[in-house]
Amino acid sequence: MASVGVGYDLGASTYSPAGRVFQVEYAGKAVDNSGTVIGIRCQDGVVLGVEKLIRNKMLVTNSYRRIFTTSMSSGLAIGGLLPDGRQLVNRARDEASSYKTNFGIAIPGKVLSQRIAMYVHAYTEYWHLRPFGVSSLLGVYDDSDLGAQLYMIEPSGECLRYFGIAVGKGSQQARVQLEKLNFDTITAKEGAIKIAEIIYQLHDEVKDKPFELELSWICDASNKKHQFVPKELLDEAIAAGKKAAEDDDSEDEDDDDDANMNDNQ
Amino acid sequence: MSYKHQPITHTTRPIVTGTSVIAIRTKSFVMMAADTLGSYGSLARFHDIKRIINIGGNTILGAGGEISDFQKVTQYLQGLEEENFCYDDDVSLTAPEIHSYLTRICYNRRSKIDPFYNQFAVGGVIEDGIGNKKEKRTYLGYTDLFGTTFTDNYVATGFGAHFAYPLLRKGYEDLNGADMTVD
Numbered sequence: 001m002a003s004v005g006v007g008y009d010l011g012a013s014t015y016s017p018a019g020r021v022f023q024v025e026y027a028g029k030a031v032d033n034s035g036t037v038i039g040i041r042c043q044d045g046v047v048l049g050v051e052k053l054i055r056n057k058m059l060v061t062n063s064y065r066r067i068f069t070t071s072m073s074s075g076l077a078i079g080g081l082l083p084d085g086r087q088l089v090n091r092a093r094d095e096a097s098s099y100k101t102n103f104g105i106a107i108p109g110k111v112l113s114q115r116i117a118m119y120v121h122a123y124t125e126y127w128h129l130r131p132f133g134v135s136s137l138l139g140v141y142d143d144s145d146l147g148a149q150l151y152m153i154e155p156s157g158e159c160l161r162y163f164g165i166a167v168g169k170g171s172q173q174a175r176v177q178l179e180k181l182n183f184d185t186i187t188a189k190e191g192a193i194k195i196a197e198i199i200y201q202l203h204d205e206v207k208d209k210p211f212e213l214e215l216s217w218i219c220d221a222s223n224k225k226h227q228f229v230p231k232e233l234l235d236e237a238i239a240a241g242k243k244a245a246e247d248d249d250s251e252d253e254d255d256d257d258d259a260n261m262n263d264n265q
Numbered sequence: 266m267s268y269k270h271q272p273i274t275h276t277t278r279p280i281v282t283g284t285s286v287i288a289i290r291t292k293s294f295v296m297m298a299a300d301t302l303g304s305y306g307s308l309a310r311f312h313d314i315k316r317i318i319n320i321g322g323n324t325i326l327g328a329g330g331e332i333s334d335f336q337k338v339t340q341y342l343q344g345l346e347e348e349n350f351c352y353d354d355d356v357s358l359t360a361p362e363i364h365s366y367l368t369r370i371c372y373n374r375r376s377k378i379d380p381f382y383n384q385f386a387v388g389g390v391i392e393d394g395i396g397n398k399k400e401k402r403t404y405l406g407y408t409d410l411f412g413t414t415f416t417d418n419y420v421a422t423g424f425g426a427h428f429a430y431p432l433l434r435k436g437y438e439d440l441n442g443a444d445m446t447v448d
Contacts, residue, residue, distance in 0.1 A: 068351070068353075069350060069351040069352075069353050070351060071347065071351065072347060072350060093348075093351050097344060097347065097348070100344070100347070101340070101344065225350075227353075228353075
């Protein structure tokens with residue numbers, strides 16, 4: 001496969017004649033190869049979910065984390081290179097903590113997302129640094145007029161606010177599914193179940209390794225604190241997810257049967 | 266170089282002060298009481314100040330002395346708690362840890378003649394052991410602006426120390442090792 005960016009992709013400080021910065025785009029590829037991360041902004045909170053692909057059977061369950069708490073009322077889900085993501089999480093925690101020290105209140109979503117975005121962007125400006133291979137989904141529930149907020153910060157430093165967004169392997173199909181949701185009425189509980197359904201449906205049993213579902217939320221039910229969803233809800237979501245995946249499979253089988261019938265006639 | 270100027274001093278007298286905090290400890294609980302007054306010298310100026318706070322869900326911290334220093338200490342500790350909340354590993358500051366931390370801060374500040382002008386009472390419930398062998402025990406300690414530290418069944422700060430200790434000593438003596446109920 002011929003490389004599109006030959007000659008212009010050696011450093012983040014170089015533009016191509018078409019105006020692209022290839023290193024930043026390649027960083028995006030690192031995100032596209034990781035497990036799906038989905039976030040939904042609900043009426044009463046934000047829900048984040050990750051399809052954690054388990055590369056090694058020896059891994060202790062739940063020891064591998066992709067969703068991190070960055071302050072009392074905000075959480076960051078990492079899609080892409082996890083070590084890069086951890087660096088962002090540390091930076092976000094520092095920003096949140098210093099904001100609290102200086103201004104006395106929890107860091108608002110707008111400010112935290114911009115701080116993370118500026119940090120990510122800074123690494124795209126120099127030849128001697130490589131961009132973060134991470135797309136992070138930031139969920140915040142602060143006391144501002146905006147209420148619950150979901151932001152996505154891409155490797156380029158672009159940061160936008162979303163009703164629902166997905167990154168990673170199954171992101172194309174996940175985004176299609178997310179567009180069908182009614183964001184005016186969806187609750188955090190429904191959002192959690194919906195994320196599980198989407199992740200289970202999109203997980204490719206054949207191509208991908210087994211996975212664990214990680215679900216967290218910041219909502220009224222959790223007192224606006226970022227926490228992993230309660231075990232009962234997690235179990236309910238996993239059950240709903242498995243059922244949705246089975247329904248999906250059986251639909252495919254029915255289609256095959258119809259095709260066969262047509263052949264015979 | 267001129268040595269005629271006075272040595273550098275920091276604030277060594279308190280302005281807005283709280284006084285007594287009285288705390289007792291039994292086998293099953295720790296109880297702490299304080300008034301909500303902030304005095305401005307002899308003027309009873311601020312009537313609704315919190316002088317006992319909760320840290321990490323299992324510890325209470327009460328202080329007498331300079332209110333602004335207590336508020337600063339509170340901010341430090343709550344910042345540490347928020348850090349623990351972020352790490353999300355079921356680890357939280359316990360009473361003996363907070364007691365030790367405060368003692369370190371207090372002693373180091375006094376060594377710079379820049380004290381946190383407070384007397385602290387730290388109390389809480391701790392769980393020892395792992396898995397099935399967990400045991401709960403109570404803890405109550407005192408630390409102050411000098412960095413003096415001790416733990417005991419009863420602790421008091423400010424004027425309370427003068428009035429309450431004799432009464433509390435008698436009370437514990439009369440109990441003779443029996444446990445108390447919340448009533």
